[in-house]
Amino acid sequence: MGASSVTNSTATYVEAVGPDNVIWADNPQLGIGIFNQGKSVKTEYKHRLPVRVGFNVAYRLTDRLSVESGVSYTRLSSDMKDGTKDNYSSGSQKLDYIGVPLNVKYRAFGYRRLSVYASAGLLTEKCVSGKTTHEYVISGEKKKHEAEDVAAKPWQLSVNAALGAQFDVLRNVGVYVEPGVSYYFDDRSTLSTIYKEKPLNFNLNLGVRYTIGK
Structure with a gap:
């Protein structure tokens, strides 16, 4: 499931340095702080639905019991916006996990080719790459766009x-x-993800399964 959060606050006063605010020409983040001082500021995060693909093989231990690996x-995508209507920074975050x-799995019922089962287990994931983008807008005009790689590469257990x-x-x-249903434990990183915003997630998996064994 997707998730979002909104925080409202009042921007603190920032001292403008130099005539006509020329000092922040190369630092639009500082300029946004100057133009928003004393105004109501909104910070909004939107975490999109995770997209996951995979390949699983099940090994049948008995007629009813099997293990699967x-x-x-998984791709996690998030959007962020911080500021006021005319002066704000916005960006996106994309994280890739293996x-x-x-x-x-326990097969509770079977009839010909159809079977109904219950399953429980865990998933260990590693963030292998990530990228963030930032765009700075002052007085409705885009001032700067930048992109950078995410340095944190945490392990995620669920x-x-x-x-x-x-x-x-x-x-x-x-x-x-x-x-x-899945529950995601805190990865103790500084990354903001849907796993932290909504650690308890409902999901629907569709796929093809190959079974070996007895």
């Missing part, structure tokens, strides 16, 4: 539980739908 890729899931239904199109290959 694989690899996943993860390894480990789940245990636990999950789900109920699912799978239809086997071949003997070892099935398509499944899996509504569930």
Whole structure:
């Protein structure tokens, strides 16, 4: 699920240096502070829906019990805006994660090619790359645009539980739908993500599963 937060505050007074504010010509962030001094300032974060793709293989231990693992890729995207209507900074943040899931599945019901099951496990992810962009606007005019790589590369751990239904199109290959819930632990980084804004997330997984074993 997506998430957003809005904070309102009053900008503190900033001392303008030099005639006609020429000192902040190369520092639009300072200029925004000068023009917004004493005004009501809004800070808004919008975290978009995470996008995740992956490949999983299940190993059947018994007729009802199996374990599953694989690899996943996740993109987290966020937008930010800070300031007033005419003087503000806005930007975006994009983070890429590579993860390894480990789940245990219990088949509760089966009829011909259809099976219904419960699943629980964990997902370990590593942020492998990230980029932020910033745009500075003063008096409605864009003053500067910059982009930089994200230095923090935290590990992210989450636990999950789900109920699912799978239809086997071949003997070892099935398509499944899996509504569930996940809880994301604090990665102790300074990054602002949907995982921190909403650590408890509901999700719906669709995919193809390959099963080996008995």
